[in-house]
Amino acid sequence: MDTLRPPPVFSSKSPLNCRGPTSPLNLGLIGQLGFTSLPKQKGKSILSFTLSVKGSINGGGIRGSSQDGASTVEDDKEGLLLGAERDFSGSVVGFNLIPQAGDEKVIVSHDTAATDEEEVSEDIESEEEIPIKVTHNIVFVTAEAGPYSKTGGLGDVCGSLPIALAARGHRVMVVSPRYLNGGPSDKKFSGATDTECRVKIYCSGGVQDVAFFHEYRAGVDWVFVDHPSYHRPGNPYGDPFGAFGDNQFRFTLLCHAACEAPLVLPLGGFTYGEKCLFLANDWHAGLVPVLLAAKYRPHGVYKDARSIIVIHNLAHQGVEPAATYNNLGLPPEWYGALGWVFPTWARTHALDTGEAVNVLKGALVTADRILTVSQGYSWEITTPEGGYGLNELLTSRKIVLNGITNGIDVTEWDPSSDANIPSHYSIDDLSGKVECKIALQKELGLPVRPECPLIGFIGRLDYQKGIDIILSATPELLQDDVQFVMLGSGEKQYEDWMRAAESSFRDKFRGWVGFNVPISHRITAGCDILLMPSRFEPCGLNQLYAMRYGTVPVVHGTGGLRDTVKTFNPYANEGSGEGTGWAFTPLTRESMLAALSVAIATYRDHKLSWERLMKRGMERECSWDNAAVQYEQVFEWAFMDAPYVG
Ligand SMILES: Nc1ncnc2c1ncn2[C@@H]1O[C@H](COP(=O)(O)OP(=O)(O)O[C@H]2O[C@H](CO)[C@@H](O)[C@H](O)[C@H]2O)[C@@H](O)[C@H]1O
DSSP: OOOOOOOOOOGGGOSSOOOOOSSTTOSOOOOOTTOEEOOOBTTBOSOOOOBOOOOOBTTTTEEOOOSSTTOEEEETTTTEEEEEEEOTTSOEEEEEEEEOOTTOOOBOOSOOOOOTTOOOOOOOOOOSOOOOOOOOEEEEEOSOOTTTSOSSHHHHHHHHHHHHHHHTTOEEEEEEEOOBOSSGGGGGGTTOEEEEEEEEEEETTEEEEEEEEEEEETTEEEEEEEOGGGBSSSOSSEETTEEOTTHHHHHHHHHHHHHHHHHHOOBTTBOOOSSEEEEEETGGGTHHHHHIIIIIGGGTSSTTOEEEEEESOTTOOOEEEGGGGGGSOOOGGGHHHHEEEOOGGGOSSTTOOOEEEEHHHHHHHHOSEEEESSHHHHHHTTSTTTSTTOHHHHHHTGGGEEEOOOOBOTTTSOTTTOTTSSSOOBTTBTHHHHHHHHHHHHHHTOOOOTTSOEEEEESOBSGGGTHHHHHHHHHHHTTSSOEEEEEEOBOHHHHHHHHHHHHHTTTTEEEEESOOHHHHHHHHHHOSEEEEOOSOOSSOSHHHHHHHTTOEEEEESOHHHHHHOOBOBTTTTTTTOBOSBEEEOSOSHHHHHHHHHHHHHHHHHOHHHHHHHHHHHHTSOOBHHHHHHHHHHHHHHHHHSOOOOO
């Protein structure tokens, strides 16, 4: 059993061989959690002077930083002035947030010693009440983040939500592994440089050295944890032979490293410090809240930090035999937080006690708040049907459980500018869509028939996505005059079925086995209907992409699909109709075929209704802006309550 090691010393004074980035000041610094706001006094600012600091860092909108105890930065995007406060170790622990006067770029300092680069300017005078915006130091911890690594929706969300939050003034770091598989995808990490910071992680009965690589892009600090276990062929989780056997170890490393990153990485010259907010995504990052509670807070570290576990998929919980608890680098007395007992029916033999460790359970117990990626799903996981054994625990924490529907990256997914599609179109001119359809039919070798309803499916080929329902319904569906294309990879039986179906239905069916982002864009643009019969769907992104591309979704009414797709009603609004697609229920072959048949008939026989359906989907608000505001509300709640201490 490993003993708990004392937490490291922090910042540039850390003994962890952190020498900081090779080229200092080329990184990003935006804001900091836990600052004291300085309210404006009526008629006269409490600020007695301001400083202008010349020079910019990395073109990222950040200007100037003094190297003394009252460092200052300026965020010229938000017009906020941030005066950094530091703790005894030099870590930035807070900022004074001061409204900016007029157009003049000013930096507020508590340091009275002016330098050559500083000039005294006049007091800020204003009668206006200027709202003060709270910004946080946010640390995303995730197994994947697009475009560096993406196998599904988690990569999409962790690739775009951090950018949206950074644009709103938060200082945002994303910590994920530096996966190198020896293929072309390795070059995605080429922009990240070695910070030359190394930390030692005590787990699995030994000591592991991990390194941190870093890239500052789109206002976000992308931090990649480097370790030999992330360098192997395959995707982040496995290879053609299945999931990697050491995933618990690999993601334990990620979590330990992510907890160290804010303390030891002087990004842009400053660490994120202890007052940060961890957003731990799915079970892979689930040890983060546990480590805060069990490893750091007992030693007085991260006392003011908060953590939120974000559930993108409750079906994966990181469950391993109980004996592996010793590998996690946690004190023995914390076993109860992760301890898990399988029900009798799920045990493998008479002597199996069913004891296991469940990383996601540990996160749900210790996180300060719990988020899911839609409101519908946040309720479903509290039910026995959707809770995957964790429903009672989730119900007991209902007071800190919320759902926020995912947004999408509206720059990457924009039919009027998408570089992956052959013709562009918009709500005002849909003509490019039929060209996309024709091009897709040609590309896939289907008969070019623009009038023929083209149905698409994109997604992982597994039980969650209802592939078995598609399988059973396809022969009947293809009796109609339609075409059907599927893009996906996953379970071998389904991949084989797709290949077989392609040879059985040469003129009507195409199955593209693999993971190909450009093709996914072309299918989204070229199809008329997108099919998503997911058994459960925490949010779902493809239906959001589809609606933005004027492709009408036909979905199983569950979780985020039910929240985002409103079933078409031609009689509403005095005959102009309402709805953006079809959400069928229950999940059966018959009800799916019935919904598809209504959709196909509408496409064929009610052109005007169809066009209105498309347009209603296209004009739906789906950017991250709304979601980011809701995240900020949850951040506020997280800091209102005391942190979890066990
Ligand atoms: N073969 C392929 N080629 C190219 N691209 C492919 C592909 N297969 C899938 N994709 C892409 O991967 C993403 C899948 O996202 P989803 O949200 O639909 O599902 P996923 O189950 O992975 O995500 C989980 O997390 C997300 C994010 O929170 C939740 O929306 C979701 O409900 C939950 O199950 C989409 O961007 C899709 O285009």
